[in-house]
Amino acid sequence: MKNEFILVPPSEAYASEIAAYRQEFLAAGDSMDGCGSLRRIEDPIEYIERSQAMTRKETVPEGLVQATQFLYVRSSDCRVVGMIQVRHYFNEYLEKYAGHIGYSVRPSERRQGYAKAMLRAALPFCKEIGLDRVLISCIDGNIGSEKTILSCGGVYESTVYLESEDVYLKRFWITLQ
Ligand SMILES: CC(C)(COP(=O)(O)OP(=O)(O)OC[C@H]1O[C@@H](n2cnc3c(N)ncnc32)[C@H](O)[C@@H]1OP(=O)(O)O)[C@@H](O)C(=O)NCCC(=O)NCCS
Numbered sequence: 001m002k003n004e005f006i007l008v009p010p011s012e013a014y015a016s017e018i019a020a021y022r023q024e025f026l027a028a029g030d031s032m033d034g035c036g037s038l039r040r041i042e043d044p045i046e047y048i049e050r051s052q053a054m055t056r057k058e059t060v061p062e063g064l065v066q067a068t069q070f071l072y073v074r075s076s077d078c079r080v081v082g083m084i085q086v087r088h089y090f091n092e093y094l095e096k097y098a099g100h101i102g103y104s105v106r107p108s109e110r111r112q113g114y115a116k117a118m119l120r121a122a123l124p125f126c127k128e129i130g131l132d133r134v135l136i137s138c139i140d141g142n143i144g145s146e147k148t149i150l151s152c153g154g155v156y157e158s159t160v161y162l163e164s165e166d167v168y169l170k171r172f173w174i175t176l177q
Helices: 012-028 044-054 092-098 114-128 143-151
Strands: 005-008 067-074 079-087 101-105 133-139 155-162 167-175
Touching (some): 012 044, 012 079, 079 114, 092 155, 101 133, 114 133, 114 143, 143 167
Antiparallel strands (some): 133 167
């Protein structure tokens, strides 16, 4: 039977899955992209509350922009296989470097097409919140992420240097249908 997946906001029902997701990234020493403050916040309940606060302009912590966090959940076993975050508008940093969307797939679930499917599934939400096109960037050399963006219609625009992390970022735009 074909696996089915849903995009859902972080909630208490997924608290243990969120903790396991975080743990897997820490153990792998991998980059927790598209997870908001998950690296910093150990307690999943606190993380859920923080994610909820981020979704409303009135409750976004100062200096951050409104953002919606999704878990990408496999219905058959309720496993969180990926996470994706949509930022509703830009600040200076997002406009130049990080873009509208960040995402990750947990290390044990990679190379199964999940990133491509998750990004594709998140695009209608971007349209719903009023975006006509989205900027996504990835580190030059992150082949998996670049292929993910291209599979969803990403068009390369430019490469920028992010001095604080000493990396080159490739910027792509996806026009929303
Ligand atoms: C990048 C990442 C999201 C890819 O997730 P994934 O579920 O393994 O990706 P998919 O299975 O959907 O693969 C997408 C494409 O990239 C390819 N790919 C994935 N990982 C790859 C790798 N490490 N090396 C080369 N190609 C890779 C796949 O073969 C597939 O190619 P195809 O379209 O030709 O079939 C995942 O590796 C990850 O979470 N990395 C850490 C966080 C990160 O880099 N996030 C992106 C920030 S911009």
